[in-house]
Amino acid sequence: MSYNLIFDHKLPAILRQIRSIKKFRQPKFYAVAVGRRVGIYRSWPSSKVQIQNISNAKYKIFDTHKEALEYLETTPKETPITSEDVKIASDTKSKRNKYQTVYIDGSCWRNGSPNACAGLGIYWPGSPEKNQSLTIDGKQTSIRAEIWAAIMAIRQARSLGYHYLYIYSDSHFVIQCATVWIEKWKRSNWITTAGHEVKNRYDMMALDEAVKSIQKIIWRPVVAHSGVFGNEEADRLAKAAIAETLSKRSTSSESQSFDPLINDGLEKCDEIDKTQ
Structure with a gap:
């Protein structure tokens, strides 16, 4: 009986933790609107390279690809493409x-x-x-x-x-x-x-x-x-x-x-x- 009481008491907290973990693990879309390479990236390290040392870099993180794409298409481009582009x-x-x-x-x-x-x-x-x-x-x-x-x-x-x-x-x-x-x-x-x-x-x-x-x-x-x-x-x-x-x-x-x-x-x- 005491075991059930302890489990019931902790269950809400456990469920909140699970939901929090799931939300944290949800894939993100990193949209770089102003940077070395404009685009949508699937990881922070790959997007970070594009904005490092760019003083006017513009980027945002989204839950969906559609939102990230809309951000790119509506954000004015402020930097010219590099000579290698x-x-x-x-x-x-x-x-x-x-x-x-x-x-x-x-x-x-x-x-x-x-x-x-x-x-x-x-x-x-x-x-x-x-x-x-x-x-x-x-x-x-x-x-x-x-x-x-x-x-x-x-x-x-x-x-x-x-x-x-x-x-x-x-x-x-x-x-x-x-x-x-x-x-x-x-x-x-x-x-x-x-x-x-x-x-x-x-x-x-x-x-x-x-x-x-x-x-x-x-x-x-x-x-x-x-x-x-x-x-x-x-x-x-x-x-x-x-x-x-x-x-x-x-x-x-x-x-x-x-x-x-x-x-x-x-x-x-x-x-x-x-x-x-």
Whole structure:
């Protein structure tokens, strides 16, 4: 009897402690609006790096990704992008609310090998029904996956009636192609300064066509695997497409010997060589 009385007496306090622990452990979203790299991070250490020694840094912590994203989109940017960043087109505050945000990423299992498998991920914050996890046709490389992630995201945006886009990508190569190099290549009839034909020329032409089909795109570079939530989700979607394709390969009669390699290959997706 005395044991029950003691337990009943302490139960409310115990329950409060449990609720407090659960609340403390709930994942947070760290939104950096003014800092070295604007973005949403999933841990304090990764976000702290972006604001250290920035006198006018602006950041907040939120319980949901949606709140963090709204904070980024409504907070005026006060610092220019550093010299190592790709130059991003600016926009007026009156137009800012018209923009839709999308994160893209490409990935490739065994990049450059005969049995490579490439996939792309398209992540729309707050709209899971729009997310895409796809593999690509043709040559299977990481750079083609990155290019087609951009193309497919823009095509999808157009089909949804979107005219203004923020595209977040960890491929500075694709951003440079879309904003600078493609126009130069067109003027040189798709010949590089070294006198060679541009690699992935027809993919680049498709990217150019997609970019011109929409009214305005603002490209925003992010650092891969740095804790930016949207980028991590796009990466996850790209790898999910690869995993599904590899799983189908392993169950086909002609690919039974391929099965033991699937997990090993996926673990190395983070070590992708994102060159041509």
